[in-house]
Amino acid sequence: MTDAAIDVKGLVKRFGGKAVVDKVSMTVQRGEISGFLGPNGSGKTTMIRVMCGLLTPDEGSGTVLGYDLLTEADRIKREIGYMTQSFSLYQDLTIEENLRFVAGLYGLDPAGTDVRDTLETLGLTARRHQLAGTLSGGWKQRLALASCVMHRPKLLLLDEPTAGVDPKARREFWEEIHELAAGGMTVLVTTHYMDEAERCHQINYISFGTLIVSGTVDDVIARAGLHTFLLEGGGIDEAERLLLHQPGVDQVAPFGAKLHVVGRDRTLLRQSVDKVAAETGVRVSPADTSLEDAFIRFIGEKKGTTQ
Known part of the structure; x- marks a missing residue:
């Protein structure tokens, strides 16, 4: 058995x-939380479906949990939990009834024990008789997670699991994910939220079907090769207008009452920022x-290569 839970090439x-999905190679170590990021339509969901055995790749090879992706897809399916973007359980069944149904699909015996333990672990016991259709987004998310982990998979694939839920529910969900990973489960999660990406051990960024960059958050930021200055003060609106046309300035983005100014050439960027600051009276740091x-x-670079 390889140390990698996912090891795919091309x-x-x-x-x-x-x-x-275009010639994607990727490795996820066992027990790791790996983030999978990218714009809508970038190929994230397709990639996940390939890795969990639901779609057969047209080219390439690899292993998931040590099983061959091309010849052992059925074995992979039995060892994973897959949480889709949309809530896919029965709205007119209770939480407990849904979990009993899922337990039957996995052949868990005795099902009652696994259902009871899962309800308790994910804090669903008090709501076990509530209809799934009456749950808020956060509780539906928790039920969906329960249905994916009840059979104790070795790999958990989560496709934008926190879309549409409130910040408190998102934080609680990530606490659950880290507990599962601490127990040895490997997690691959797609997300649009930068704060969620920063909770991952590793991140992978895909755009236009191509994997652009992988690594820790610090690695990815370093590879971008960017420098940033913060501008604040009364002339911030005028500073923003002027900076858009200055050499060395690649990005200008307001953050509340402050301005984020980003560029690759630090010397040129600093000169432009200082010039605009002197004209508008804003402070620079x-x-x-x-x-x-x-x-x-990275998105801008990829768009440039595809035009």
Whole structure:
């Protein structure tokens, strides 16, 4: 058995002749929480479906949990939990009835024990008789997670699991994910939220079907090669207008009453920032480059190569 829970090379998946996943190679270590990021339509969901055995790749090879992706898809399916973007359980069944149904699908015996333990672990016991259709987004999310982990999978695949839920529910969900990973479960999660990406051990960024960058958050930010300055003060609106046309300035983004100014050439960027600051009276200070800034640069580079 390899140390990698996911180890795939050169994966390609086409629909109508178009490569939605284009020569993607990726490794996720066992017990790791790996984030999978990218714009809508970038190929994240297709990639997850390939890795969990629901879609067969047109090219490439690899293993998931030590099983061959091309010849052992059925074995992979039995060892994973897959939480889709949309809530897929029965709205007119209670929480407990839904979990009993799922337990039957996995052949868990005695099902009652697994259902009871799962209800308790995910804090659902008090609501076990509530209809799924009456649950809020956060509780539906928790029920969906319960149905995915009840059979104790070795790999958990989560496709934008926190879309549409409130910040408190999102934080609680991530606490559950880290507890599962601490217990040895590997997690691959797609997300649009930068704060969620920063909770992952590793992140992978895909755009236009191609994997652009992988690594820790610090690695990814470093590879972007960006420098950032923070501007604040009464002339911030005028400073924003002027900076858009200055050499060395790649990105200008308001953050509340402050301005994030980003560029690759630190010398040119500093000169432009100081010039505009002198004209508008704003204050300038160095700042850390954000993950969002890095991704915007990677998206821009990828768009440039596909035009």
